[in-house]
Amino acid sequence: MKALQITKYGEIKDSLKIAEIDTPKISGSEILIAVKAAAANPIDYKIVQGHLKDLLQLDFPVGIGYDVSGEVVKVGDEVKNFKVGDEVFARVPQEYMGTVAEFVAVDSKVVAHKPDNVTFEKAASLPLTGLTAIQALEKVNLKKDDRVLIHAGSGGVGSFAIQYAKSKGAIVYTTTSTKNLDWVKALGADRVIDYKKEDYKEVANNLDIVFDTLGDDYTFEAFDIIKEGGRVTTIVGPPDAQSAEQMGIENYELPEKLAKLIEKKSAKYQYTWMQPNANQLTEIKVMVEDRTIRPTIDLVYSFEDAIKAYEYLATGRAQGKVIINLAEILEN
Ligand SMILES: NC(=O)c1ccc[n+]([C@@H]2O[C@H](COP(=O)([O-])OP(=O)(O)OC[C@H]3O[C@@H](n4cnc5c(N)ncnc54)[C@H](OP(=O)(O)O)[C@@H]3O)[C@@H](O)[C@H]2O)c1
Structure with a gap:
């Protein structure tokens, strides 16, 4: 073959x-x-x-x-x-x-x-993007009326996550560039932030959840815009201690800067390393068939x-x- x-x-x-x-x-x-x-x-x-x-x-x-x-x-x-x-x-x-x-x-x-x-x-x-979005948002118990920022709404993960979070009744903010505004809006996001023209931190703040799909400074900045006790769920930032252990990373320590930010905001910080899951794929099948997800x-x-x-x-x-x-x- x-x-x-x-x-x-x-x-x-x-x-x-x-x-x-x-x-x-x-x-x-x-x-x-x-x-x-x-x-x-x-x-x-x-x-x-x-x-x-x-x-x-x-x-x-x-x-x-x-x-x-x-x-x-x-x-x-x-x-x-x-x-x-x-x-x-x-x-x-x-x-x-x-x-x-x-x-x-x-x-x-x-x-x-x-x-x-x-x-x-x-x-x-x-499969990969859908499972990632579901697992990352489930880890921080996404629920109705949560105010969530999903970074990179025009990406594979982001475009699924917007639709999934809306189906759970969340209020969804997302970032993208000018050329993608219209089609990302059509996925159902309540507020699409054009990162070329707007400072996303001014538009979206006091959030329950930030879904970090970009990493680097975006991971740290998430703590500026969550409310006290808010949640940051990442697929690209440093692993949390439990995820690091599951991934077989030995003697792992969370970067000090991140640990301080988590403590200061009494925040929950979760990393997801996506796992194959047939039950969640069947959930995706149902959501596609009933047009919850496009x-x-x-x-x-x-x-x-x-x-x-x-x-x-x-x-x-x-x-x-x-x-x-x-x-x-x-x-x-
Ligand atoms: N941990 C895990 O298990 C796991 C699973 C899946 C994916 N990931 C990782 O998650 C990341 C995202 O994956 P993906 O499949 O969604 O990637 P992707 O589809 O390649 O993302 C591309 C999109 O990102 C947007 N983007 C780039 N920079 C941006 C910025 N500064 N602000 C807002 N949007 C921006 C681009 O939009 P513009 O052109 O408008 O900028 C583009 O539409 C990747 O690094 C991937 O490796 C991790």
Whole structure:
């Protein structure tokens, strides 16, 4: 089968190669999916660039990609909930990384049936970002009438998080640049802040929750705009102590500046390292089918142009999700 592989750490164009490799074999609880679409995510190019070297031990060449939608073509002996021909979607666990390929094997425990009312491309756009948004907002007990700022509302995570937070009855502020104002507003945000023209800290303050998807100074600034006892949930800032332990980081200490800010505001600070979860994927399926969540796709690339998809995503300017279509190579 054809697969896009990471051959070494470095620049995207030098490190990614299309290769001909064996189709994966499956055992007991696994299924084999004929991939129709895969999504590109920032973690993919961060891995290529070597930013996750300390966390993930990789033997090159290794497949790239975590998000998949496609059709089940084989099931292991122990699989009860899927049959050949089922249309599914998943964020595959680390050991199955490599969804930008004709086929991917994965444990059926992390897979769900895809939403019936959307294409494979749209279904592939949802797992990683949707699970991240749900898990990060659940960690800080998002609830009705919470005033929440979601940074980067035009990003993959942000565009899902806005819709999810609105469905929970929250009052949603979000940041984006001028060119994205209209479509981000249409996702349901109550106040879209144009960071090119406005100081977001003046518009959104005394908040219950900041969802930090940007990191660096944004993580620290979150404490200026939450109310006393407010919550900061991050997917890019430093891990909290418990998350660091779960991620296997030894002798971890929260940066002193952050610890002081948490104490000063009596705040709750939570880091999320997204975990595959089939129940939450089914929750996403239901929300897509009842139109609570609309997938947001920016560009779709062919498999042959998959490296360009990653180069585009790495500009940091994508408007929603970047998708790689693999249905065409399966048809030829
Ligand atoms: N911990 C985890 O498990 C986890 C899971 C998923 C993602 N992440 C991380 O979370 C981050 C976001 O992921 P993503 O998939 O949403 O990324 P993405 O889709 O690549 O985000 C791109 C968007 O970010 C916006 N943006 C960039 N700078 C901004 C700023 N200063 N203010 C407001 N918006 C800004 C851009 O809009 P403009 O062009 O308008 O600036 C663009 O639309 C990434 O670093 C990713 O690695 C972590």
